[in-house]
Amino acid sequence: MQKLPAVITRLAQKFEALPGIGPRSAQRLVFYLLHNPQSELEDFADKLLALKKETCLCSKCHQIAESDPCDICTDAGRDRSVMCVVEQPLDLLALERSEKYHGLYHVLHGCIDPLNHVGPDELYLMDLLGRLDGVRELILATNLTMEGEATALYIKQLIEKKGRTDMKVTRIGHGLPIGADIEYADGLTLARALEGRRSLD
Amino acid sequence: MQKLPAVITRLAQKFEALPGIGPRSAQRLVFYLLHNPQSELEDFADKLLALKKETCLCSKCHQIAESDPCDICTDAGRDRSVMCVVEQPLDLLALERSEKYHGLYHVLHGCIDPLNHVGPDELYLMDLLGRLDGVRELILATNLTMEGEATALYIKQLIEKKGRTDMKVTRIGHGLPIGADIEYADGLTLARALEGRRSLD
Numbered sequence: 001m002q003k004l005p006a007v008i009t010r011l012a013q014k015f016e017a018l019p020g021i022g023p024r025s026a027q028r029l030v031f032y033l034l035h036n037p038q039s040e041l042e043d044f045a046d047k048l049l050a051l052k053k054e055t056c057l058c059s060k061c062h063q064i065a066e067s068d069p070c071d072i073c074t075d076a077g078r079d080r081s082v083m084c085v086v087e088q089p090l091d092l093l094a095l096e097r098s099e100k101y102h103g104l105y106h107v108l109h110g111c112i113d114p115l116n117h118v119g120p121d122e123l124y125l126m127d128l129l130g131r132l133d134g135v136r137e138l139i140l141a142t143n144l145t146m147e148g149e150a151t152a153l154y155i156k157q158l159i160e161k162k163g164r165t166d167m168k169v170t171r172i173g174h175g176l177p178i179g180a181d182i183e184y185a186d187g188l189t190l191a192r193a194l195e196g197r198r199s200l201d
Numbered sequence: 202m203q204k205l206p207a208v209i210t211r212l213a214q215k216f217e218a219l220p221g222i223g224p225r226s227a228q229r230l231v232f233y234l235l236h237n238p239q240s241e242l243e244d245f246a247d248k249l250l251a252l253k254k255e256t257c258l259c260s261k262c263h264q265i266a267e268s269d270p271c272d273i274c275t276d277a278g279r280d281r282s283v284m285c286v287v288e289q290p291l292d293l294l295a296l297e298r299s300e301k302y303h304g305l306y307h308v309l310h311g312c313i314d315p316l317n318h319v320g321p322d323e324l325y326l327m328d329l330l331g332r333l334d335g336v337r338e339l340i341l342a343t344n345l346t347m348e349g350e351a352t353a354l355y356i357k358q359l360i361e362k363k364g365r366t367d368m369k370v371t372r373i374g375h376g377l378p379i380g381a382d383i384e385y386a387d388g389l390t391l392a393r394a395l396e397g398r399r400s401l402d
Contacts, residue, residue: 004294005267007255011248018230029219030252031291034265038253045246047212051231052239054208064235066206090232093205 008034060131062107062124064089072105079103084139085128085155087111087148091141103139106131111142111151120154128155129162141172144192209235261332263308263325265290273306280304285340286329286356288312288349296342304340307332312343312352321355329356330363342373345393 008030015026033041057063058070065071072078082103086092092105108123120126132138140155142148156169175193176185185193209231216227234242258264259271266272273279283304287293293306309324321327333339341356343349357370376394377386386394 005256007251011252014245019233032220041249044215045249048242048246050208051212055206
């Protein structure tokens with residue numbers, strides 16, 4: 001049986017280590033790259049090497065950014081009385097794409113997940129408490145999973161213990177997504193949609 | 202709206218240029234890579250840079266290989282009286298995985314496709330004729346597509362013009378794949394399966 005050149009196997013292994021890429025796709029990507037000029041491969045390699053060198057974590061909100069503090073934390077135009085807690089940097093980007101939120105953020109970089117040995121100390125959770133001066137509303141936008149819900153509850157209890165009665169703690173709305181069909185919605189989503197019903201003005 | 206660090210966007214564009222990776226997956230891959238140590242990114246970059254430097258095209262069969270001629274063309278144990286013509290390097294690998302073929306190969310690097318301006322001269326087709334001394338059977342294993350069929354027919358006519366009556370030209374068998382359900386098979390596959398029926402011994 002013909003052996004593949006070692007470098008093809010080794011590069012395919014690199015692609016295979018990425019999420020959502022299986023062994024066959026990895027091999028196809030490598031054979032595709034073989035048709036690219038060397039300059040293109042050099043360009044790809046340069047960008048890989050620069051990735052971590054040209055990014056940093058904002059020391060305030062912990063978003064991945066080019067500068068510390070990041071451009072949201074330094075933006076004088078943002079509403080500093082509202083803060084939104086999210087699990088991941090990509091969640092922040094999704095909320096920014098909605099163009100409906102103009103407050104600050106706090107990125108936890110995960111959620112409390114005891115089965116995978118992630119407790120509050122493994123997250124950027126405790127320093128959230130030091131950022132709440134002047135904040136009147138804290139929106140908990142962790143995911144609607146067991147772990148995301150537990151994390152939201154944990155943060156709510158932390159704030160209560162602090163006795164911050166002047167600050168509202170809210171949970172991002174859950175319900176039917178736009179375009180969804182009630183017939184095909186799952187029970188949990190429908191239950192949340194009923195709980196979250198609003199009066200029509 | 203928060204702008205992503207430029208290097209993230211640029212690296213995501215590199216992934217997006219690969220087949221089967223959309224803009225969202227590309228972004229997810231980049232954020233995944235951010236969690237890797239720099240040494241891992243350096244390793245990935247090294248392998249990208251080495252890809253074309255450590256591979257070559259075999260000047261005989263045109264397979265992508267580490268040495269020229271490749272290890273199949275130099276293997277004294279292979280049957281030199283049979284040659285199998287395939288479209289792509291990955292097709293050769295698939296046939297090798299079957300462990301049922303022990304002859305030589307010829308990789309065309311494509312098929313005749315007039316709509317995309319690929320004619321016989323854009324393929325490694327003409328030098329196939331110079332490799333047929335001593336070959337008693339030429340198996341045409343191009344794909345069962347319009348273009349693959351046209352390529353097989355073109356090669357068959359070339360051989361006929363050469364007057365090589367001592368050499369058999371065959372087409373790889375088409376029919377139902379193992380495990381397939383006749384009920385769900387398409388008409389073309391069933392037609393080919395009927396044409397290719399064999400007597401039970």
